[in-house]
Amino acid sequence: MAPLPSPQQLRYLVALADLGHFGRAATACTVTQSTLSAGIIALERQLDASILERGPAKRPVFTPLGLELVGRARAALGALSAVAETAAAARDPLTGPLRLGIIPTIGPFLLPRLMPALRRAFPRLRLWLREDLTDRLTEDLQGGRLDLLLLALPANLPDTETLRIAEDPFVAALPQEHRLLEQPQLSLAALGGERLLLLEDGHCLRDQALSACALPGAGGGDAFAATSLHTLVQMVAGGLGITLLPRLAVTGGVLAGAPVVLRPIDSPPGMVMGRTLGLAWRGRSPRAAEFRSLAPVIAEAIAAA
Amino acid sequence: MAPLPSPQQLRYLVALADLGHFGRAATACTVTQSTLSAGIIALERQLDASILERGPAKRPVFTPLGLELVGRARAALGALSAVAETAAAARDPLTGPLRLGIIPTIGPFLLPRLMPALRRAFPRLRLWLREDLTDRLTEDLQGGRLDLLLLALPANLPDTETLRIAEDPFVAALPQEHRLLEQPQLSLAALGGERLLLLEDGHCLRDQALSACALPGAGGGDAFAATSLHTLVQMVAGGLGITLLPRLAVTGGVLAGAPVVLRPIDSPPGMVMGRTLGLAWRGRSPRAAEFRSLAPVIAEAIAAA
DNA sequence: ACAAAACGATTGGCTTAATCGATGGCACCG
DNA sequence: CGGTGCCATCGATTAAGCCAATCGTTTTGT
Missing domain, CATH: 3.40.190.290 (D-Maltodextrin-Binding Protein; domain 2)
Structure with a gap:
């Protein structure tokens, strides 16, 4: 029923939360700033939730819901990489x-x-x-x-x-x-x-x-x-x-x-x-x-x- | 370093584990059998892990590692949908x-x-x-x-x-x-x-x-x-x-x-x-x-x- | 106060990747 | 021994993600 957010977008989200800066977050994700910006916007649209205070465009400020979503995103990414780690650990203990x-x-x-x-x-x-x-x-x-x-x-x-x-x-x-x-x-x-x-x-x-x-x-x-x-x-x-x-x-x-x-x-x-x-x-x-x-x-x- | 598995592929995996049948699992995921089959194979290749016993082609049998990966995949999908649910719950309590x-x-x-x-x-x-x-x-x-x-x-x-x-x-x-x-x-x-x-x-x-x-x-x-x-x-x-x-x-x-x-x-x-x-x-x-x-x-x- | 720089949003064109329908190969059943 | 169910493979199609360049604001420097 609810479309799942893509891991990529979640990565953008946590990077933005960690660095507080679109450009630097984009660099950290090895994408361009435009990609990361579009990704965040797409995430907000898909979840139908406002993550950033989108008033006068300055430094990104997270809404309360946005902060909670960041935490959930971190957990989801961790669970996702746990899948890969499980396989890696079984391959090369x-x-x-x-x-x-x-x-x-x-x-x-x-x-x-x-x-x-x-x-x-x-x-x-x-x-x-x-x-x-x-x-x-x-x-x-x-x-x-x-x-x-x-x-x-x-x-x-x-x-x-x-x-x-x-x-x-x-x-x-x-x-x-x-x-x-x-x-x-x-x-x-x-x-x-x-x-x-x-x-x-x-x-x-x-x-x-x-x-x-x-x-x-x-x-x-x-x-x-x-x-x-x-x-x-x-x-x-x-x-x-x-x-x-x-x-x-x-x-x-x-x-x-x-x-x-x-x-x-x-x-x-x-x-x-x-x-x-x-x-x-x-x-x-x-x-x-x-x-x-x-x-x-x-x-x-x-x-x- | 390790590429994250896509949620889609994880869905295929748990559906296959639940139904034990490629065709039915594909139907449950609203994709064709070929797509699901390719997805599972791609997952095995990306994780460099054998998930199914690929001997004589009959009913899918999971390897021990495969079963553990299914569990991890369930957890990851849960964490992923928790992101969406958080947004949904905030929107309409x-x-x-x-x-x-x-x-x-x-x-x-x-x-x-x-x-x-x-x-x-x-x-x-x-x-x-x-x-x-x-x-x-x-x-x-x-x-x-x-x-x-x-x-x-x-x-x-x-x-x-x-x-x-x-x-x-x-x-x-x-x-x-x-x-x-x-x-x-x-x-x-x-x-x-x-x-x-x-x-x-x-x-x-x-x-x-x-x-x-x-x-x-x-x-x-x-x-x-x-x-x-x-x-x-x-x-x-x-x-x-x-x-x-x-x-x-x-x-x-x-x-x-x-x-x-x-x-x-x-x-x-x-x-x-x-x-x-x-x-x-x-x-x-x-x-x-x-x-x-x-x-x-x-x-x-x-x-x- | 004014100009320059920084920052994020937007647009258009491109490449990659996912999916489909059809086909092939293999076991098992009657 | 043909029939049927089941999974893997192949080529074409389509959608999504990404980049480079540009625009509109806001902030900073002097």
């Missing part, structure tokens, strides 16, 4: 560009081992990396600016699939000549009595460490928040307190010779204190099957200490 | 066909009042009705076979938006000359001692009644499950036990002169025993704004006793 997001408490310690392993396993994979906090990564994932995330689970996002890859237990890091060093392994109760140094807010590791020690999140407006695990280790070495480090960071060389001593944590039986590393991707991604087959390689890179 | 699903414990008691009210408020709305259990309605909603549901909340479905419309308190229905009739209103404890008659499994009202009385779901393999509220009332009248009825059903005439006596339920202060009626629609529906403006009319029809 794990080739071509893949935009991977990693959290800062994994990236620096795993990538030196992971990248060569991936290059060996999937030579035709072109990996683009972005390191950021979980919140921003998930935002970019859902916005389609990233394809895959490597982070700490649970992520618990809508329309997102996750895959557990490895457990990463916490170990306690203490300054040399700390009184708790007499004990071969530390209980949670003992840790609770110490000044626990943490990463700054936004790092998921911060919350995980707090919950591991059963401490309230808002506990103590500590000005001791570190910006990276490296600086955190330096603060421990300086005697400011103790901290919890993921084993991955330790095997990844976060200590770097700092005068810090590690002690395992005396976990309750059957329950290990630590975090779960995993992958996350859009549930509708055409490349879900590819991502799943990526997991063993990553798990091996994590295990290889 | 609450006109055209609307496929509404209603649960059986609402439909018979509300529709006689609701339909005239809707017809008065939105004369150009063409309402298609389907009455079924919650599970099947939600399935059809997410499958795109229904646009809107009227049911008891919470539905708690992914990708689904809901809107509270009205509270529908429960009243107790007892046989005449029942010993509990001495009391002007009944406590939950008193109800718990009686034989509670319920609808058969699958009706959400059954679970709501059970949880209202704080009874376990699997409690008692009762062969007393009724198939509708009407038969439930007859069973109460026959002295088999008592039951809870939503007030909407009572004002809707479920008693129909049956020898049954109603008593309000002595609710804990501030908390009313009952169910919440509401609307549900796909979160991505282009007509979400329309559905929201439908709510007041429905609420009024419920309130008008």
Whole structure:
């Protein structure tokens, strides 16, 4: 009943919305300005809807309906290219560009081992990396600016699939000549009595460490928040307190010779204190099957200490 | 980089998948068989993917990849028509066909009042009705076979938006000359001692009644499950036990002169025993704004006793 | 304030691509 | 062994999309 808009016209529409300029949008679509102008007009006529404020001809201003149509157009183009991507992924699994997001408490310690392993396993994979906090990564994932995330689970996002890859237990890091060093392994109760140094807010590791020690999140407006695990280790070495480090960071060389001593944590039986590393991707991604087959390689890179 | 498939070709693909026959699919698309055949072949060539098992020429058999592409194609066509629908909905709100699903414990008691009210408020709305259990309605909603549901909340479905419309308190229905009739209103404890008659499994009202009385779901393999509220009332009248009825059903005439006596339920202060009626629609529906403006009319029809 | 430049809409001519009707090749049925 | 149903192929036709050039406004520069 209703004629479907052509993908071409929708491309014109989103390009115009992105660039706010007919000429530049036309260039981006590799067509001439007249073509793009006619395309927008044709779209308005076919949909019987006014998309642009067509008063005095100046910079294009979108109507409210126009803005909503832009969003729908983006979704439609995404669904359309998902068809093509599905075919491409089935033809050549794990080739071509893949935009991977990693959290800062994994990236620096795993990538030196992971990248060569991936290059060996999937030579035709072109990996683009972005390191950021979980919140921003998930935002970019859902916005389609990233394809895959490597982070700490649970992520618990809508329309997102996750895959557990490895457990990463916490170990306690203490300054040399700390009184708790007499004990071969530390209980949670003992840790609770110490000044626990943490990463700054936004790092998921911060919350995980707090919950591991059963401490309230808002506990103590500590000005001791570190910006990276490296600086955190330096603060421990300086005697400011103790901290919890993921084993991955330790095997990844976060200590770097700092005068810090590690002690395992005396976990309750059957329950290990630590975090779960995993992958996350859009549930509708055409490349879900590819991502799943990526997991063993990553798990091996994590295990290889 | 990857050329997008044309909507036309995707239509051919899904039609072929639905009908399993080139000629019939072509007819459904109002093109000739040669056009559809060429379209499918062109699609396979453009995507560089084999969609059909092209062995001995007989009935079309889809490859696994082909089946997945059909699903993607459906999604893409849906997203594409969502663009057109958004424009159409903005142009003429609450006109055209609307496929509404209603649960059986609402439909018979509300529709006689609701339909005239809707017809008065939105004369150009063409309402298609389907009455079924919650599970099947939600399935059809997410499958795109229904646009809107009227049911008891919470539905708690992914990708689904809901809107509270009205509270529908429960009243107790007892046989005449029942010993509990001495009391002007009944406590939950008193109800718990009686034989509670319920609808058969699958009706959400059954679970709501059970949880209202704080009874376990699997409690008692009762062969007393009724198939509708009407038969439930007859069973109460026959002295088999008592039951809870939503007030909407009572004002809707479920008693129909049956020898049954109603008593309000002595609710804990501030908390009313009952169910919440509401609307549900796909979160991505282009007509979400329309559905929201439908709510007041429905609420009024419920309130008008 | 005036001229120049920038911007988007319009027009006419062209090329590409989709569709049709007819035909060919292949299995399966009677 | 011919008949029938079904899908692929071929050439002609038509419609749609695109470009280059131009026009009418608006904005900018001095």
